[in-house]
Amino acid sequence: MRTPFDVLVIGAGPAGAAAALAALALEPTARVGLVDRAEFPRDKVCGDGVTAGAVAVLRELGTTAVLDGLIPVDALWLSSASGHTARVLTGEPAYVVPRRELDARLLHAATSSGAELLTEKVTDVRQAGDHVVVNDRHAARCVIGADGANSVVRRQLHGSRQPWAHTALAMRGYATGAAGTPRLQAWFGSGSRPTYSWLFTTGHGPANIGCITFDGSLRSSRTALVTAIREQFTDLDIDDATLRAHQLPLSTRRPPAARGRVLLAGDAASLINPLTGEGIQTALLSGALAGQAGIRHPDGPAQPYRRALRRRLARHLLHTTAAARAVRDRRAIDATVSAMADTPLVAARVSAMALGTGTLSPLAVAAIIARRITGPG
Ligand SMILES: Cc1cc2nc3c(=O)[nH]c(=O)nc-3n(C[C@H](O)[C@H](O)[C@H](O)COP(=O)(O)OP(=O)(O)OC[C@H]3O[C@@H](n4cnc5c(N)ncnc54)[C@H](O)[C@@H]3O)c2cc1C
Secondary structure, three states: OOOOEEEEEEOOOHHHHHHHHHHHHHOOOOOEEEEEOOOOOOOOOOOOEEOHHHHHHHHHHOOHHHHOOOOEEEEEEEEOOOOOEEEEEEEEEEEEOOHHHHHHHHHHHHHHOOOEEEEOOOOOEEEEOOEEEEOOOEEEEEEEEOOOOOOHHHHHHHOOOOOHHHEEEEEEEEEEOOOOOOEEEEEEOOOOOOEEEEEEEOOOOOEEEEEEEOOOOOOOOHHHHHHHHHHHOOOOEEEEEEEEEEEEEEOOOOOOOEEOOEEEOHHHHOOEOOOOOOOHHHHHHHHHHHHHHHHHOOOOOHHHHHHHHHHHHHHHHHHHHHHHHHOOOHHHHHHHHHHHHHOHHHHHHHHHHHHOOOOOOHHHHHHHHHHHHHOOO
């Protein structure tokens, strides 16, 4: 075996790239490895929505250059099944970037900073004394599992998968024919459980369309998702070959984020927003915190990492978990969208929680409850 890695990151998506970037920003001479089973650029099933909150984390990382030349989007339109529409300003610009491109840009930033890229499928992660051994081949002082929703590192660390009750299922595709300005648009479904369809477009090239269901019991609802997409987007020319579904591990149930010298980040740590399915922001943020902990605390990164995660996310996670429990039916969604449409303050607080790491205020909660009682009008 060669000199051990200071930090070895498994998975080179947003969480993994952010981990490598943050580690190397702290210690440019550190030996940081990024292992991914895929050759980049590679597709990733996603809505391609890079929220204002994700952009803010990229700024913290000093890597907003990965967005150079891309077209910003400054508003999100939300429509409820009862016909209310709220225009949510995202504060800072958001972006719609095919993941094939975004992830390749992030990875390029990481390797340009000095990360070593290894193309290899990880099947085995073992803690052995003061090192972690990966695939019987690589030794590292700290390993970061950033290997996504079906994380091998998580399974080896905790022997567990995400429970279905805390998993969303979403399908995305690409379609042409969506004219108009760049926009993020979502329509909530009229069924008894929360679902929404989206259209995210820069106005150039194919639009990203899709549908998400937060009903964990619908594990085999691929057909239902295809039907929902076809019904919502009758006016678009959908490229059937791009319709692909994937699970989303929601933050309403999270595994311990670290043990010993192994840390979990992004989807591997179940950090997806249970209200929206947004996960790029928390992937970038948790990846960055993990990378920093690996460098700053080479002999015990677990506790400092868990503390850092708590500091940045605990309140937000508490609020999103409570909100996800409360917004479980169509009437609650109607009331929320209607209150957002009428009251900019409610729109700002809900979007800060749904698209960033913000929290709800008592005033916003009161406005939504009042609307629920009086009806959305
Ligand atoms: C349909 C859909 C729509 C979504 N839309 C949005 C959206 O619009 N905005 C948003 O913010 N979030 C969205 N999400 C969530 C978002 O895609 C994820 O939260 C985000 O990709 C998490 O990043 P990550 O780095 O943790 O994992 P990933 O992006 O999944 O990266 C994991 C990496 O690990 C690699 N890997 C996996 N296993 C191994 C292994 N054994 N060995 C080596 N490498 C391995 C993979 O090849 C991959 O490159 C969506 C998700 C879905 C399914």
